[in-house]
Each structure stands twice: as C-alpha cells, then as structure tokens.
Amino acid sequence: MAGKRERKAFAERNLLIILVVMWVFLAIATKGNFSSWANITNLIRQSSINGVVAIGMTLIIITGGIDLSVGSIVGLSGMIYAIMTSTRGDFKLSSFWGIIIALAVGALVGLINAVAIHDGKVPAFIATLGMMTLVRGIVMYVSSGRMVTGVPTEYRQFAVDEFLGIPALAWTWIILALVMIFVLKYTKFGRNLYAIGSNEEAARLSGINIRFNMYAFYIVAALFSGVAGLMLGTRMAAGVPTGGQGYELDAIASVVIGGASLSGGVGTILGTALGALIIQTIRNGGNLLGVDPFIMQIIIGAIIILAVFFDQFIKSRKKGEGLKKLFKRA
Amino acid sequence: MAGKRERKAFAERNLLIILVVMWVFLAIATKGNFSSWANITNLIRQSSINGVVAIGMTLIIITGGIDLSVGSIVGLSGMIYAIMTSTRGDFKLSSFWGIIIALAVGALVGLINAVAIHDGKVPAFIATLGMMTLVRGIVMYVSSGRMVTGVPTEYRQFAVDEFLGIPALAWTWIILALVMIFVLKYTKFGRNLYAIGSNEEAARLSGINIRFNMYAFYIVAALFSGVAGLMLGTRMAAGVPTGGQGYELDAIASVVIGGASLSGGVGTILGTALGALIIQTIRNGGNLLGVDPFIMQIIIGAIIILAVFFDQFIKSRKKGEGLKKLFKRA
Amino acid sequence: VYNIAFIVKATDSDFWQYTIVGGKNAEHDLQGLAKVTVYGPPSEADIDLQVSILENVVNTKPDAIVISSTSSEAPSLILDAAYKQGIKIVLIDNFVYDTGYNSFLATNNAVGGAHAADKLVEALKANGTALKGKVGLISAMAGVQVLTDRDAGFTNRLKEIAPDLQVLPTIYTNNDISRSANAAEDLLIAHSDLVGFFADNNHTGIGVARVIEQRGLENKIMAVAYDSDPLEIEALDSGALKALIVQDPHGMGYKGVMFAFMAINGEPLPAYLDTGVYVITKDILEDSMMILDPFSRKKY
Amino acid sequence: MPEARTVLELENIYKTFPAVKALDNVSMSVKSGEVRGLVGENGAGKSTLIKIITGAYTKDSGSMLFEGNDIGRNSPLISKGLGIYAVYQDVMVTPDLTVAENFFLGHQPRIGPFINWKKMYRESEEFLDEIGLEINVHKNIKELSIAESEMVAICKALWQKPKLVIFDEPTAVLTRSETKILFKIIEDLKKRGTAIIYISHNLEEVFEVCETVSVLKDGATVGTYTTEELGNVDRLIPLMVGRSIEEMYHKTATETGQELLRVENLSGNRFENISFSVKSGEVVGLFGLVGAGRTEIARAIFGVDHFVEGKIVVKGSEAAIKKPKDALDNGIGYLPEDRRKQGIFLQQDIDFNLNIINFDKAMRAGIINYGKAHAQTRDYVEKLSIKIGSIYQPISQLSGGNQQKVIIARWLCKNPDVLIFDEPTVGIDVGTKSEIYRLFGDILNSGKGIILISSYLPELMGVSDRIYVISNGKMAAEVQKKDFSEEYLLTLAMKNLVSKEKIKEAV
Numbered sequence A, B: 001m002a003g004k005r006e007r008k009a010f011a012e013r014n015l016l017i018i019l020v021v022m023w024v025f026l027a028i029a030t031k032g033n034f035s036s037w038a039n040i041t042n043l044i045r046q047s048s049i050n051g052v053v054a055i056g057m058t059l060i061i062i063t064g065g066i067d068l069s070v071g072s073i074v075g076l077s078g079m080i081y082a083i084m085t086s087t088r089g090d091f092k093l094s095s096f097w098g099i100i101i102a103l104a105v106g107a108l109v110g111l112i113n114a115v116a117i118h119d120g121k122v123p124a125f126i127a128t129l130g131m132m133t134l135v136r137g138i139v140m141y142v143s144s145g146r147m148v149t150g151v152p153t154e155y156r157q158f159a160v161d162e163f164l165g166i167p168a169l170a171w172t173w174i175i176l177a178l179v180m181i182f183v184l185k186y187t188k189f190g191r192n193l194y195a196i197g198s199n200e201e202a203a204r205l206s207g208i209n210i211r212f213n214m215y216a217f218y219i220v221a222a223l224f225s226g227v228a229g230l231m232l233g234t235r236m237a238a239g240v241p242t243g244g245q246g247y248e249l250d251a252i253a254s255v256v257i258g259g260a261s262l263s264g265g266v267g268t269i270l271g272t273a274l275g276a277l278i279i280q281t282i283r284n285g286g287n288l289l290g291v292d293p294f295i296m297q298i299i300i301g302a303i304i305i306l307a308v309f310f311d312q313f314i315k316s317r318k319k320g321e322g323l324k325k326l327f328k329r330a
Numbered sequence C: 001v002y003n004i005a006f007i008v009k010a011t012d013s014d015f016w017q018y019t020i021v022g023g024k025n026a027e028h029d030l031q032g033l034a035k036v037t038v039y040g041p042p043s044e045a046d047i048d049l050q051v052s053i054l055e056n057v058v059n060t061k062p063d064a065i066v067i068s069s070t071s072s073e074a075p076s077l078i079l080d081a082a083y084k085q086g087i088k089i090v091l092i093d094n095f096v097y098d099t100g101y102n103s104f105l106a107t108n109n110a111v112g113g114a115h116a117a118d119k120l121v122e123a124l125k126a127n128g129t130a131l132k133g134k135v136g137l138i139s140a141m142a143g144v145q146v147l148t149d150r151d152a153g154f155t156n157r158l159k160e161i162a163p164d165l166q167v168l169p170t171i172y173t174n175n176d177i178s179r180s181a182n183a184a185e186d187l188l189i190a191h192s193d194l195v196g197f198f199a200d201n202n203h204t205g206i207g208v209a210r211v212i213e214q215r216g217l218e219n220k221i222m223a224v225a226y227d228s229d230p231l232e233i234e235a236l237d238s239g240a241l242k243a244l245i246v247q248d249p250h251g252m253g254y255k256g257v258m259f260a261f262m263a264i265n266g267e268p269l270p271a272y273l274d275t276g277v278y279v280i281t282k283d284i285l286e287d288s289m290m291i292l293d294p295f296s297r298k299k300y
Numbered sequence D: 001m002p003e004a005r006t007v008l009e010l011e012n013i014y015k016t017f018p019a020v021k022a023l024d025n026v027s028m029s030v031k032s033g034e035v036r037g038l039v040g041e042n043g044a045g046k047s048t049l050i051k052i053i054t055g056a057y058t059k060d061s062g063s064m065l066f067e068g069n070d071i072g073r074n075s076p077l078i079s080k081g082l083g084i085y086a087v088y089q090d091v092m093v094t095p096d097l098t099v100a101e102n103f104f105l106g107h108q109p110r111i112g113p114f115i116n117w118k119k120m121y122r123e124s125e126e127f128l129d130e131i132g133l134e135i136n137v138h139k140n141i142k143e144l145s146i147a148e149s150e151m152v153a154i155c156k157a158l159w160q161k162p163k164l165v166i167f168d169e170p171t172a173v174l175t176r177s178e179t180k181i182l183f184k185i186i187e188d189l190k191k192r193g194t195a196i197i198y199i200s201h202n203l204e205e206v207f208e209v210c211e212t213v214s215v216l217k218d219g220a221t222v223g224t225y226t227t228e229e230l231g232n233v234d235r236l237i238p239l240m241v242g243r244s245i246e247e248m249y250h251k252t253a254t255e256t257g258q259e260l261l262r263v264e265n266l267s268g269n270r271f272e273n274i275s276f277s278v279k280s281g282e283v284v285g286l287f288g289l290v291g292a293g294r295t296e297i298a299r300a301i302f303g304v305d306h307f308v309e310g311k312i313v314v315k316g317s318e319a320a321i322k323k324p325k326d327a328l329d330n331g332i333g334y335l336p337e338d339r340r341k342q343g344i345f346l347q348q349d350i351d352f353n354l355n356i357i358n359f360d361k362a363m364r365a366g367i368i369n370y371g372k373a374h375a376q377t378r379d380y381v382e383k384l385s386i387k388i389g390s391i392y393q394p395i396s397q398l399s400g401g402n403q404q405k406v407i408i409a410r411w412l413c414k415n416p417d418v419l420i421f422d423e424p425t426v427g428i429d430v431g432t433k434s435e436i437y438r439l440f441g442d443i444l445n446s447g448k449g450i451i452l453i454s455s456y457l458p459e460l461m462g463v464s465d466r467i468y469v470i471s472n473g474k475m476a477a478e479v480q481k482k483d484f485s486e487e488y489l490l491t492l493a494m495k496n497l498v499s500k501e502k503i504k505e506a507v
C-alpha cells in the first residue's frame, strides 16, 4: 500500500513547500500586508477564475492533449450570458437561462474540439489553436467588438458576495476542485481519463470507448471554461469582447507547475490548484511590493522556472537515479 | 529506393496541394489581384519573418520540445540592435557590431533555455514560458517601455531592398531555409537532432553528447529568432518594446501544419516553410478579399484546422492501417 | 507624505509612459508632499489582471488612487468601496460606472476620430485628389473601447463630409507594426482607387507610414494616424502621415496626480475635465514638440 | 478435460503491406485446450497473423471462423468481445495506472457509481498471490521492470477468462522464474480448455510447452506438426530456415593477441570489485542469473553509469570514460539489452537507424555522402538477411526480430575494438543467430574482441573462449573453455546468493 500513496502525497508536498516559502517571504517583505485576511481572500478570489479554467485544462493535459481555446471559451460564455440577459439587449432573459445558454454554447465548442481531435485526427494543439481564433471571432462578431452592459444586478453582486468570510468566487473554485478530485479518483470517467492518457491503445483494448470518453473530457473541460467565463463576467459586470484573452497560458502553466506531464497520463487537481495559487501569489506579491513593473515581470518569469525547477530537483534527489530519465523526458 | 523518397515527397505534396488550391481560389476571387507579381512578392516578404522564426522552432519541435520565448527573443534582438546603433543613444556602434551583439544576446537566451531544460529538467513549455515573460521584461526595462529610434539608414533600407525582383527579406528567409534543409539532411548536427528527438536514451547510448547538442539546438533556434528580430527591426525602423509579441503561436502553427509532431522526431524545414506560407496566405487573402474582419477571423480559425485535417486525411487514406495509430498520438 | 497610487492600463506603450511622466512630474512639483507609486499590467488586454492589481492596491491603503481603467464596469464595486473608505478616486482616460469618484479627466476619442476624418479630407483636397474612392482603416485591436470609439468617430464624420469615400472593412493587426504594414500593402494591391488610410494608434500608424514611405506614395495616399511617438513624428515630417491626432497623456497624468492631491486636501474639483486632443500637422510640428514628446519634459 | 472442439479456423489469409507480402495464403486451425506453437524466421509473418486474428490489422482476403462463426468485420474490440486475448510483442499496459487497476481496466468494481478501490486492491493481491507473482499491486506499471509489466499483461490472460490466448514472444523479456510462472499459467489455461497460440524463437521452449507447431516461411504455411512426430529441435529448423544448420556455434580458430580491454576492481551500483580482461581475437562470455549485475557492469564500462572505484584500461593505458562518447573514442561499443527503449529510433528509417553512429565512415569535410551511407546499409541488410522492403522504410514497419538485426548491424558496421553484446540474440531466429556467430569470426579475425552477455547457456558455451561468472554483483570465477558445463556454470552463478529459497527460485 505504502508505495504509491507516499509518493503521491509527496509530489504535492513540494509545491506546498514552495508556496509556503513564498508566503512567508512576502508576509515579511510586505510587513504583514500580504498575510492580512483581506489580502488572503483577495489572493484566493484572484486565483479562482484561472483555477477553474485550469481544472478543465488538467483533464485535457492528462489525456495528452492541450487546449488553447479555453480563453476564447471564457470570453464566449461571458459574452453570451451578457447578450442573453442584458436589460439593454434583445433577449432580456433571466440569469438562469443566461447561464444555461452560455454553458451550452461553451460545451458545444468543447464538442467541436473533440470531434476535430478524435475523429479528424488534427493534433490538439492545432485544433484548439484554430478554435481559439475562430471562437474569438464569434465573440467579436456577436458583440460587434463592443462591451455588452446591463447585466442583472445579482450577477454583478456575485463577485463581491462572501460566505463565511470567503468570497463566493473562491467558494465556486474550491467546491468544483473538491468535486473533481473525487470524480477523478472514484468514478469511471476519472479512471478512463488516466487510462486513455497513459496508453490510448491499451485503453481501447480494455473495452473503453475512446470516442465517447474523449467527447466527454473536452465537453467537461469546456464547461469549466464556461463557468470561468461567467465568473469573470460577474467581476467585469459586462460582456467584454476581449475577456479571457491569454488565459490559456496561465491555465497550462498552473497545470504543469502542478506536476502534470504534457505527454499525458499524469496530473492531479490538487497539484493544479497549488499551481494556480503559486502563479497568483507571484502576481499579487509583486503588486504589494510595488516593484517596478518591468523588473517585476523579469522576476515573475524567473520564479515560474525556478518553482518547477525546485519541484523537479527535490523529486529527483529523493527518488534516485532510476527516475531521472523520466524527468528528462517529461 | 522508392519507399521513403515517395513517402517524403508525398507528405509535403499534400501541403503544396492545399497551398495551390488556396492560391487558385484567391486568384479567381480577387480577380487576379492575388496572383499579381506585386502581391506574390508581398506574400513572400510578409511570410519571411515568421518563416525565419519557424525554422528555429522546427529544430526545437523535432527535439520534442517547444519554445514559447521566440517572440520575446525577436523583440530583444531588435531592441538591442536599436540601442547599440541608435544615433540618439549612448553607444552609436556600427551596424555590424549592433548585429553581432543583438545575435549574441539572443543566443544567450537560447543557452539559458537549454540549461533550464536539459540540466534543470524543467519541461520546455514552462522553461520557455518563463523566459518569454522574463525576456519581455528585460526588453521593457532596457527601453523603459519606449520605442528606440535613430537606427542606421542602411538598416531601414534593407526592408525595401530587392534583388532580382525579390525582396531582400524574402531572400534572407529562402537562403536560411535552404541552408537548414541541407544542414538537417547532410550534417551530424542535423542527424543528431532527429536522433535525440526520436529517442534520447538511444541517442546517448549511440555516443551522442546530449548536453552539447541540446545547447546547440536551442542556441541555433534562438539565433534564428534573433535574425527575425533584426528583420522585423528593418521593417519598423526602430526598436519596439512590443516587437514580436505573440509570434510564438504563428511559428508553432507553421511547424505543425508543416507536418512536424509535437512529440518529437518528425518535421522538415520545407514543410515548415509551406506551413508559414499557408498561414500568411490566409491573412493576405483575407485582407485582399475585404471580408468583415470578425467573419474573417472565424474563417482563419476554421482554415487552420481544415488544412491540417486534409493533410492527415489524405495521408491516412494512402498509408493504410499501419500508421493510423501514429497519427492519433501525434 | 500622502501615498498616491497611479494605475495605468498598460506599461508596454509610450502613451502610458507619457502619462507616468506626467504623474511623476507632479510628484516632483509637489516637492515631497506626496509619493506616487506606479502600477499596471503589461498589456491592455489584461482587464482582469488590472482589477486584481486594483484590489491589491486598495489593500495597501493609499490616500488616493489615480486610475485609467481598462474596463468601464469591472472595477466599479472595488472602487466604490475604496471611495467609501475615504480613499480619493481620480479617474483618467476611461470612465467607470457605478462608483463614487472625485474627478474624471479624459479625452473624447470619438471627437479625435472625427478630427482625423477632417484632416484626411483636408489633405486630399490640398493634394487635388477627388473625394471619392476607398479609405483603409487599420485598427490595433478588436474589442477595445477607445479604439472602437476612434474608428466610429472617424467613419461617421467621413460619411458626413465626404460621402463618396468608402471606408473599407477594418483590419485588426494585433498591435503589431509589421502586420499593420502587411495590411496596408495588401489594401494597396486590392484597391487601385485607394486614396487614404486612418490608423487608430501608434503601431498601426507606423506600419502604414512605413509602406507609404518605402513606396514613395506620399503624394498619392493620404494617411492620418492617432497618437505620437518618435517614428510617427518622423513620418509626419517626411509627409508619409499628414496629421497626428494626439491626446495629452502628460497633462492627464500630471493633472490626475494634482487633482488627487487637491482632493486629499479637500479642494473642490470639477466632476469632468476634457484634457482635449491636439491635431498636429507638419506646419505646426516645430511648435508642438513638448506635446509630442513629453519625455522632454521629464523633471525627475 | 472437456472434449476438444475447433476454436479458431483461418482460411486462405492474404495480407500485403506497401513494400512486402506479409501473409500469402495462410490457413490454420486451433482446438480448445491445445497449445499451438507458431515458429518461423524473422519477418515470416507471425506477428502479422496474430494482429489479423485480433483485428488490429484487416486482412486483404481469406476468412476467419471463431467457434464456427464467420467473423467478417474484426477489430480489437470485437475480438475481445469474442474472447480472444493477445499478449503482443510490445507490451500493452497503461504505465501511469497501478497494477491492480490494469487488471480491472474498463470494469472496475464499484459501490453504486463509485469505484471500490479496496476491493480492487484486495482481489488483485489475492490473484497474484495465487499465481505466485510478487508484485506490489499499488505500484504504477511504469515503476516496474519490463519483465514485471510483461507479467502483468500475461496475468490478465487468466483474469479475463478468454477462449483463445495468444502469446507473441513472451519469454524474450522474462527472467527464468517468471518464465516458470508463465508455463504454469499456460498449463492452467489449457486445463480450462482455452486454446493457445505460442510464438517463440526459443525452439526448446516451444517443444516444452506445445504439442503442435505451425511453421511459417515468407508469409506462407509450411505445415503443422506435432512435437512428437518431429522429435527434436533439429528436425524443426530446416522447415523454418529451408536448410539445416550443421554447426550452430560455428567458430573459426583465431589467434588471441594483445590485451584490448582490462577492468580492474570496478565497483559501482549493484556490482563490486570486478576484474576481467579481453584480448584481441577472443570472445569473453559474462554469465550470471538475471539481476546478477552484468548489464550494470557493461553500462559502467561504456560510460552510461558512473562507477565508484576501479579503473578501465584500454590497450595498456588507463582510459577516462565519463560518457558513452569517451568509450566510443576508446574503441568500445555496447549493444544495449533493451533495444526497444535504448536502441531504436522508431520514427526514423532503416538507413538512419543503421548509420546514426556510422556517418563518420561516409562523410567528407563534415558532409554526409549518402551514396556511401546507403551502400553501407545495403551491405549489412544483406549480411544479416534483414527482411525489409526498402532501406527508406521507417524501422517501425519491420518485424520485431528484424528491428533487432538493424541495431546489431549498426554495431557490426561501427566495428569497435571491443564490442559488448548484451543479450544480442533475443528474438532472433535460429538461422540468423548462426549468421551472427559467423560474423563474430570476421570481427575476431580483424583483431578485435567481443564481450558476450547472455543468459542462454548453450549459446554462451558455444561461442565463448572464456566465461566469467558473475554472482550477485561479485565475480564468482573465470572458467576456461575446457571446463564449460551447464551445471558447473550454474553452480558458480548461485555462489553468492543468500538464501536457498532464492536459489531454488532461480533455477
């Protein structure tokens, strides 16, 4: 029993250590500003949107794929919601229907991704790169490139709502992450994900329906981006045509910092969550320190590399040579 | 003899067919505007900067890596040149020294990438993502976020120079591509690249010095981005802090459309060149057709996916079952 | 010392650098009475990042915030909360709905766009070109409000004063000079009756100017651009661009900080101050240097 | 045992690949409870036939009947549904999942909609205990050795209760004790009335487990025989190869000359204080049980792993070997044990795979002369009778044995002073084996030396001039040719094993 359990816990412990070191440093350097409750809640709230996108990205990366279209889906879902519900628009639907339609449209993009990748055999990178451009075009087209305002007040309110002192946005993230940790470990959906990502051929021979599962993975991943789009929408209090632009990089970085391998089969939701926190900590800390923004950018770049370097370094020291090769390839 | 010759020619023939189909369509749709000599030279010149970046990217993708820092290196090299040579600056060096220093600084970034990836065991995606941020920070810092003007006139002139009716920028691309086609096929450097990309362990056991070669690949790739930065610089006639931003996506797309596999070992310079032409043809064609820009964006996205789809589709029909699996994974 | 936070839309462009010079000059002129700290995301596309920055800044409890918000809605609740906490809020460049604030300083971008149309028509007339044919519109990015306003201002005005000039579908170039030049090249090929260009920011302006300059089209194609940076000024001088529509970023930054200082001290402020646009043509170039290059006014 | 009935019937199967005719009118039928051997040269079409049975490839023509039903459209999923289970030449497991989950993949035990991990671990633990295999079911497959993961794939055969099980060269990567477990599994399957097809190049093994053998040659069936009627291996070989092999371990007498390589007191990971030497013109055997550390010693000499102590002396002077390049520069070559992982450049063509270390010979002023390079390749393709369509074919399209031959050819062409062969003949047909031994003679005659690591004693005794026996990481003895005998070498190999139990297990 020992073997695997220990190892897994261990992998994420490195990240936790890196995170704690950063936090302690920042708490001291900002004379406590960083560790104030207000800032901690800020940090979690700020991580939450990328955190939710990154949950979906984790699924895709475990399959051995990649999804560059998440940012555009974020933009699309927020925009569709705004158009559907805006009091200044043509539809004036309720928030409920706005959410349903926004998510459905997001899921449709996921399905198209899956069809292109699984059935069309287009590499995930290209399929989702194309969709990134295409979907952003749609967002621009339906909004004529303009912000759509007049969204319901309860929607805007959500961004400031708190529960037990923790922002509603953060709760959304935490709950979704917990659910997915469970789903990945205890359901067929989750296990099929790892099986297909690890060796698609072997999975097929075990009677797993690859097509059905791939569709499911991409649709679910797109749904997470859809939810993130709504979360972003509450923060912006409008449908913004450029909303979500560039989010794919943060999401991928979170997942990889979280220990997943881009060659598939490996990755956890907890790791990704820690990865998302690490990235936001760097940003948040930089702002609090009030460093020159250019220098800050240089530091952010360096820290992203160093965080993964330390993680790999500790792992390879502990596990001995046997696995060194693995990391080289990962 | 037949086997490979046929196969190789064939792989790139698909791309050529796709390109020709697009050209014929555009020539008709634009009533000959597209096929005018002036536009053809425009098209090649417009492809050339991305084309040169994509040569370097091809090397990295053949190793099984990826390089997200190319755009920042493009920006850096152009900026360094401008700072070194500007008549309004502190250094006022000659163009020659400006070029040497700009390329050397670019190569240094490549070396750091290689060290992080090979020695630090940081996945290429993260290492170069970090460098993308870091290097852009440096560009901003050294330029204080401002354009640097006053570059030598011969530098600005290069963007307009022509030779035998073909722009100097296009020649640069064509010559570099031809040289690299030769290098990849006829030198150990090239053969080692494919060996390391398809099986690093086997390459090591074949006596290939992995570290040395990896350094070389990343440095050479960075040099191509450096050259592209200078080419961009001649067009802009200044060092621009945002120069090259987002170029990594075009370069990666060119390489993958060109038939390379992101899992390494596969890819050709000729394929990449065709990939770069396909991408620029879509853009150029779109501008000539004068389609609504948002609809145009939707079409561009769709064409990127379809180009690769057709390529894969024709291949898999011709080659039969044996290789189907390969594509799925690719 | 009062702490004044100065948040710009992006740190990667001259325009915001000019604003920062204004802000820092104000700090200098206040002679130690206030400390100005500059914040900003690397790119204007990072709306959410700017909101995060704002949240973090509010947490540091400054005495005043001078902000040019990328979004008119996103920071409302945070700004309002800060305002209610007693932090003075001065909005520059872009308005924010649903928040309390002390003053708003901005340029009207639609008016700027209309000026561009006027100048284009003037240039065509001066050149003896008939007011018909096509006009290319090169935009840096889709979905950015200020650009959309400029483009709309330009298009609407041109329709009024020269109805026979047809504005071609906008080409977006991802704020890349090279791609802007590509777009200009392509439009020249596609439309033999093209008579002019409007480029809605500095990078698009340079791209267009480069093509005109390289092909010697100064007397055939009239181009007007927004913003000013050294290359655009050079192009104006060489005739590749016929006019520049320039905001007063330095003034915006300077006045922004000064207004913040006044607000802290309880001075009355106007709710809105139009910082205006300048239209610069070659003949007044000499006299406009301080507007065109606020760096020359750097005092610190 | 239930009455035997025909499970599988293949009639007039044809299959052509772009470059070769892989199957040419093959017919065959297998009964329940029968263990059918399938033998033939490398590239004869064995693996192709298997893949047609499982539906991984589609046949060009011919028919396949399973339990009397004509199977028209086939696919791995369909054949699995029919009860066909195959252990392919390349192992089919999901490396990132645990051993237990691999057993249950696709039908994990559940409580309601949720997976019952406890049950999964418990049942797979019990199952492995029953078989007698010591593998931690909590481990991920990628943490196991190849042998262990192959065993996982093999054990799944029992688990899934199929009607037909196919093994494609299962023992190539297995240790002795694991092979024993495999034979026991085959016995169990047989008792249950499962039909079995067993492919191997180890013909003794085929005689041990199969009662009938089908021989394939150049894609066509030569015939099906009972092992009884054949009697022994020597009768089978001519059927496969088309000629009889007079002297398997043919050896031309060569002069031993100067000492080429000497290692002194070498200690490192899993071995200590190892000393031995190779002279020109001699084959030095390294014997030991699997896990004895021979591979580690070879890797240390070749500069892949670092050693802690000792020195390597090349032609009388100490050599500093820190990486494989240094070893090569010192005239040492190494054919690795795990060819698939450490030898093959899968996406590249045959020419590339052979020449990657031999471009030096076909280069002028740093530029590769492909005329020469191709000639080099064709030369060795012919020498080792490698069955290919063209040298520009990707190596992935070759049969398993032919892939190995290409890697062997790579080193033969390189022709270093000392060549270390680590299990070179695994997966290679008897005809080619004897060809390879003959080529050893050429190498030796040109003043070179060979170190041969092999676990197959007849081969080692037949080819070596001297044998060093390694036992549990230590040198047990040096044995001269005249003293060679299986019992003696085995006893020496077990000298340093700690417990009697381990010894029993190993034999």
Ligand SMILES: Nc1ncnc2c1ncn2[C@@H]1O[C@H](COP(=O)(O)OP(=O)(O)OP(=O)(O)O)[C@@H](O)[C@H]1O
Pocket: B322, B323, D017, D018, D019, D020, D021, D022, D040, D041, D042, D043, D044, D045, D046, D047, D048, D049, D387, D388, D389, D396, D397, D398, D399, D400, D401, D402, D427
């Ligand atoms: N995908 C493929 N494409 C082209 N040719 C192939 C392919 N697969 C197999 N072949 C060819 O078919 C022939 C039969 O190969 P097969 O793998 O069935 O041989 P085998 O009998 O299993 O040999 P070995 O003992 O070496 O494993 C070989 O010549 C091989 O090169």
Ligand SMILES: Nc1ncnc2c1ncn2[C@@H]1O[C@H](COP(=O)(O)OP(=O)(O)OP(=O)(O)O)[C@@H](O)[C@H]1O
Pocket: D145, D146, D147, D270, D288, D289, D290, D291, D292, D293, D294, D295, D296, D337, D423, D453, D454, D455
């Ligand atoms: N103590 C052990 N623990 C785990 N695996 C072992 C152990 N001993 C041996 N093995 C496995 O057995 C295989 C062979 O081991 P090794 O290479 O050290 O021995 P060898 O003497 O070279 O054997 P051979 O060459 O006959 O396979 C390896 O795959 C190794 O993982």
Ligand SMILES: [Mg+2]
Pocket: D046, D047, D048, D089, D168, D399, D400, D401
């Ligand atoms: Mg085979």
Ligand SMILES: [Mg+2]
Pocket: D291, D294, D295, D296, D337, D422
């Ligand atoms: Mg071994």
